[in-house]
Amino acid sequence: xxxxxxxxxxxxxxxxxxxxxxxxxxxxxxxxxxxxxxxxxxxxxxxxxxxxxxxxxxxxxxxxxxxxxxxxxxxxxxxxxxxxxxxxxxxxxxxxxxxxxxxxxxxxxxxxxxxxxxxxxxxxxxxxxxxxxxxxxxxxxxxxxxxxxxxxxxxxxxxxxxxxxxxxxxxxxxxxxxxxxxxxxxxxxxxxxxxxxxxxxxxxxxxxxxxxxxxxxxxxxxxxxxxxxxxxxxxxxxxxxxxxxxxxxxxxxxxxxxxxxxxxxxxxxxxxxxxxxxxxxxxxxxxxxxxxxxxxxxxxxxxxxxxxxxxxxxxxxxxxxxxxxxxxxxxxxxxxxxxxxxxxxxxxxxxxx
Amino acid sequence: xxxxxxxxxxxxxxxxxxxxxxxxxxxxxxxxxxxxxxxxxxxxxxxxxxxxxxxxxxxxxxxxxxxxxxxxxxxxxxxxxxxxxxxxxxxxxxxxxxxxxxxxxxxxxxxxxxxxxxxxxxxxxxxxxxxxxxxxxxxxxxxxxxxxxxxxxxxxxxxxxxxxxxxxxxxxxxxxxxxxxxxxxxxxxxxxxxxxxxxxxxxxxxxxxxxxxxxxxxxxxxxxxxxxxxxxxxxxxxxxxxxxxxxxxxxxxxxxxxxxxxxxxxxxxxxxxxxxxxxxxxxxxxxxxxxxxxxxxxxxxxxxxxxxxxxxxxxxxxxxxxxxxxxxxxxxxxxxxxxxxxxxxxxxxxxxx
Numbered sequence: 064x065x066x067x068x069x070x071x072x073x074x075x076x077x078x079x080x081x082x083x084x085x086x087x088x089x090x091x092x093x094x095x096x097x098x099x100x101x102x103x104x105x106x107x108x109x110x111x112x113x114x115x116x117x118x119x120x121x122x123x124x125x126x127x128x129x130x131x132x133x134x135x136x137x138x139x140x141x142x143x144x145x146x147x148x149x150x151x152x153x154x155x156x157x158x159x160x161x162x163x164x165x166x167x168x169x170x171x172x173x174x175x176x177x178x179x180x181x182x183x184x185x186x187x188x189x190x191x192x193x194x195x196x197x198x199x200x201x202x203x204x205x206x207x208x209x210x211x212x213x214x215x216x217x218x219x220x221x222x223x224x225x226x227x228x229x230x231x232x233x234x235x236x237x238x239x240x241x242x243x244x245x246x247x248x249x250x251x252x253x254x255x256x257x258x259x260x261x262x263x264x265x266x267x268x269x270x271x272x273x274x275x276x277x278x279x280x281x282x283x284x285x286x287x288x289x290x291x292x293x294x295x296x297x298x299x300x301x302x303x304x305x306x307x308x309x310x311x312x313x314x315x316x317x318x319x320x321x322x323x324x325x326x327x328x329x330x331x332x333x334x335x336x337x338x339x340x341x342x343x344x345x346x347x348x349x350x351x352x353x354x355x356x357x358x359x360x361x362x363x364x365x366x367x368x369x370x371x372x373x374x375x376x377x378x379x380x381x382x383x384x385x386x387x388x389x390x391x392x393x394x395x396x397x398x399x400x401x402x403x404x405x406x407x408x409x410x411x412x413x414x415x416x
Numbered sequence: 417x418x419x420x421x422x423x424x425x426x427x428x429x430x431x432x433x434x435x436x437x438x439x440x441x442x443x444x445x446x447x448x449x450x451x452x453x454x455x456x457x458x459x460x461x462x463x464x465x466x467x468x469x470x471x472x473x474x475x476x477x478x479x480x481x482x483x484x485x486x487x488x489x490x491x492x493x494x495x496x497x498x499x500x501x502x503x504x505x506x507x508x509x510x511x512x513x514x515x516x517x518x519x520x521x522x523x524x525x526x527x528x529x530x531x532x533x534x535x536x537x538x539x540x541x542x543x544x545x546x547x548x549x550x551x552x553x554x555x556x557x558x559x560x561x562x563x564x565x566x567x568x569x570x571x572x573x574x575x576x577x578x579x580x581x582x583x584x585x586x587x588x589x590x591x592x593x594x595x596x597x598x599x600x601x602x603x604x605x606x607x608x609x610x611x612x613x614x615x616x617x618x619x620x621x622x623x624x625x626x627x628x629x630x631x632x633x634x635x636x637x638x639x640x641x642x643x644x645x646x647x648x649x650x651x652x653x654x655x656x657x658x659x660x661x662x663x664x665x666x667x668x669x670x671x672x673x674x675x676x677x678x679x680x681x682x683x684x685x686x687x688x689x690x691x692x693x694x695x696x697x698x699x700x701x702x703x704x705x706x707x708x709x710x711x712x713x714x715x716x717x718x719x720x721x722x723x724x725x726x727x728x729x730x731x732x733x734x735x736x737x738x739x740x741x742x743x744x745x746x747x748x749x750x751x752x753x754x755x756x757x758x759x760x761x762x763x764x765x766x767x768x769x
Contacts, residue, residue, distance in 0.1 A: 070561065154519070171508050171511045209422045210423065299714070303714045328681070332685045359652045
């Protein structure tokens with residue numbers, strides 16, 4: 064890069080236009096009020112354009128005490144295939160409000176949420192969105208005063224004695240209805256006539272596992288059926304192996320609800336290898352509705368959608384409602400967002416067999 | 417949020433500590449030099465801590481003419497499952513240099529790269545990284561003067577008469593060696609004894625398709641074999657359907673090279689449905705090495721890795737080398753990054769059949 068390409072300053076604009084820096088400032092800030100001749104104004108604007116001079120949004124921010132940026136604090140959201148939808152929808156709303164997003168990924172350094180919030184506060188962000196990749200429960204993050212906070216996928220729980228006292232208000236918090244989604248999945252299998260139904264669950268104790276298992280079990284219990292639960296895991300090969308064992312065992316299921324679309328993909332391959340037709344002999348239902356995945360499996364996967372796009376959109380909208388003093392009208396407190404059923408081709412009427 | 421939670425100013429700190437704003441400024445900027453009594457310093461620091469006052473990084477930026485932020489311009493990189501690795505590796509290097517990343521996703525508004533660069537220049541970013549999700553060729557983006565630019569996955573091509581003249585220097589540009597990777601995949605199938613080899617390619621004319629097809633065809637030609645090419649598509653079901661047709665046809669292949677891991681996943685399922693063992697009867701090799709995918713297929717997929725992590729890391733390092741005036745030592749011009757073979761379980765010695 065040549066030395067002539069250093070970033071131009073308002074002094075450069077002034078020199079080129081043959082005026083003072085004060086005049087440049089007045090013209091570029093639109094405060095001319097008859098004090099600067101029309102020809103001079105044109106000369107300043109032309110000089111600024113020729114030099115590629117950009118006004119400093121930072122200087123404007125300092126005056127207004129608003130930076131037109133939102134801080135997004137995440138845990139690896141950028142590398143998660145479907146939680147990216149949440150970040151994207153949130154960024155879209157920010158863009159509509161002429162705000163940019165500065166992202167701090169906690170996994171990149173040994174940052175706590177509090178560290179990240181302080182770092183972003185120093186950059187004068189107007190508001191903070193803390194969004195985790197997976198659904199979590201944890202303490203309410205403490206952020207610098209005066210900066211509105213909204214949470215997505217992270218549900219604050221009080222840690223016994225609440226240090227913040229009675230007055231501590233829950234910020235708008237958006238979580239998916241994992242429990243209701245799992246009930247919906249089980250109901251779909253029951254209402255299509257299935258009685259031998261198994262859930263292939265995750266092999267951990269995450270909030271998603273606990274909520275989805277509870278929803279599945281409650282729905283089966285309400286129908287007078289015994290729930291059967293297999294701790295499989297979260298990946299394609301986990302689903303493959305668990306399904307292969309079920310198919311080889313006694314009383315193989317006719318309906319399988321999977322903790323995740325990827326597990327369902329493994330079930331579909333294991334069924335193919337065992338000569339079991341889906342949905343003819345076996346119905347399979349997933350969870351997530353992962354982009355370019357569930358709808359591109361063979362057969363196309365019926366699943367429960369994680370509402371990440373809606374969560375990201377509503378979370379950012381709630382943040383702007385607070386920034387604009389409309390808190391009363393927007394979402395507040397804990398908002399549990401519905402996980403809808405997406406009907407495709409992998410669930411069919413149960414055959415007696 | 418209560419009105420007492422407005423963001424504190426240095427005036428608030430001064431009032432609480434019972435000193436002037438100038439004293440607050442001197443203490444918080446570490447410029448006390450014996451002029452402020454130790455007890456007063458402690459009082460100011462305590463007041464700032466109690467109020468949760470954060471110094472304005474923007475004010476510091478204005479003085480230093482550096483904002484300690486990097487602008488990342490992308491096209492949906494946030495929602496791409498594996499290109500996220502590139503953004504993450506780049507952000508990691510920025511974090512090591514104490515810089516934050518402001519992301520502008522072109523798909524969120526009708527932005528051109530130039531619009532985004534101008535928007536980020538107004539925020540005084542120190543440098544710009546333009547990274548596209550898929551490999552592309554296009555004109556060199558024009559960015560405001562004085563801001564170093566680095567490119568990843570986007571290869572600038574001159575548009576006939578170069579408007580920028582002879583002196584226009586190519587910024588550091590990082591692209592994957594798709595051609596070499598495809599040769600490596602074909603070579604692996606050839607050296608394990610396969611002669612009936614098919615490539616399942618994408619159904620478009622993207623740079624990745626052109627380069628990978630050329631690499632595949634050249635490697636087979638060098639081995640005296642006729643390349644067979646099927647325009648399948650990029651998704652799981654595309655691979656499934658194309659493979660099912662091949663298995664039902666005459667002279668089914670013993671080796672399949674897929675444009676992408678997802679296409680290979682469809683081939684594995686189609687093979688399972690047709691009773692074809694992988695790698696016993698059929699060898700399959702993918703491209704991408706998508707996270708939590710290739711290594712979790714059944715069998716684990718042998719594939720060619722897209723070096724997105726290395727590209728992101730080296731691109732951001734090249735940007736900081738320029739910022740720190742070390743351009744001569746770092747990467748420059750077009751850098752083609754190797755796509756290595758990742759050996760797993762899906763390629764075996766060819767059987768005569």
